[in-house]
Amino acid sequence: MLTEDFITLTAPLRAVGGGRVWSLMISLFGDLAQEEGTAIDGPVLSAMMALLEIRPEAARVALHRLRNDGWIISEKVGRISRHSLSEKGRAESAAATPRIYAPPPDGSEGWQMVLLESVDDPVSADMAAHGFTALSPRMFVGPADIPAPGNGLSLAGGHVPDWLLGQLRDEAMQRTYADLAQSLNDLKNALTKARALSPLQKAVLRGLIVHNWRRIVLKNPPLPLALTERGGPARQSHLLVTELLAAFPRPALRDLAGRPAG
Structure with a gap:
């Protein structure tokens, strides 16, 4: 696909994602080069930034x-800079990977309600980190x-009343x-009519x-399907x-090296 066509195609998604270049870089590295020993060459990263319409000076500030x-380690290999996730960067990316790439729940996972001893229970502040969503302070x-964390009382969930769905919304x-x-959805429809994408794209x-x-x-925290709107956004x-992501598998880093932005 021509560069200008790709930039036009992805413009709505760039607008939705916000303008923090450093955060976008974390997403790119986490998807492409999370494994130890992998790195993105400077020219490849620059070509990716060009496709994202990110100015070189903004990319340098983010790096x-x-x-x-x-988060990032940069080193010179000959005349080329190579950028890779640090040990910290890999660990943080690995921790987020299950949530980001997990398939949608199918409804078989079930749900529970946990009641803590009191609103002052020390576990209360960490319930979200344990995967729970608050209905009330306890x-x-x-x-x-x-x-269930601590000495919380776990009650198996069953029928979900509308008021509970409304409270969680x-x-x-x-x-x-x-x-x-x-x-x-707009992107999906446009891609069905578009020309093939390059590995860089x-x-x-x-x-x-x-x-x-x-x-x-x-x-x-992730909510079981029973606690969400099945047809909701x-x-x-x-x-x-x-x-x-399944339709556009992750390209190999070796296929990106030396490719121009178009």
């Missing part, structure tokens, strides 16, 4: 920040297969999911999809992310 924060819901987050679902496309999904899905986004 500088990620190096200072201990009552939480989550997947059935997660052990976050209107602002639903709008965010809806915007992403719309952009992904596939890498950028995947990075954009992962970035947009990552910035939403990591904000909240959150599930639609998840289904589209899974479908698009």
Whole structure:
């Protein structure tokens, strides 16, 4: 696909994802070069930034920040700079990978309600990290297969009343999911009519999809399907992310080396 066509095609997804270049770079590295010993050559990264319409100076500032924060390591190999995730960067990416790439729940996972001893229970502040969503200061819901933290009382979930679904519904987050679902659906329809993508374009496309999904899905613990709207924007986004990433498999880094932006 011609460069200008690809830039036009991905413009809505770039707009949804926000403008933090360093965060987008984390998504790109996490998808392409998470394994130890892998790296992205400077010219390849520059070509990816060009496809994303990110100015060279903005890319340099983002790289500088990620190096200072201990996420990225850069080294010279001849005249070419090579950039890789640090040990910290790989560990952080690996921790997020299951949430980002997990397939949508199919409804067989079940759910539970956990009641803590009191609102002052020390575990209360960490319930989200354990995978639970708050209903009240001492009552939480989550997947059935997660052990209840501390001395919490676990009650197996069954029929889900409408009031519970309503209480779990976050209107602002639903709008965010809806915007992403719309952009992904438009992208899917456009790609069915588009010319074949180059390996570099596939890498950028995947990075954009992962970035947009990552910035939403990591904000909240996963809810079992029974506690969500089956036809809602959150599930639609998840289904589209899974479908698009499967349709455009991760290209090998060796196929990106030396490729121009177009």
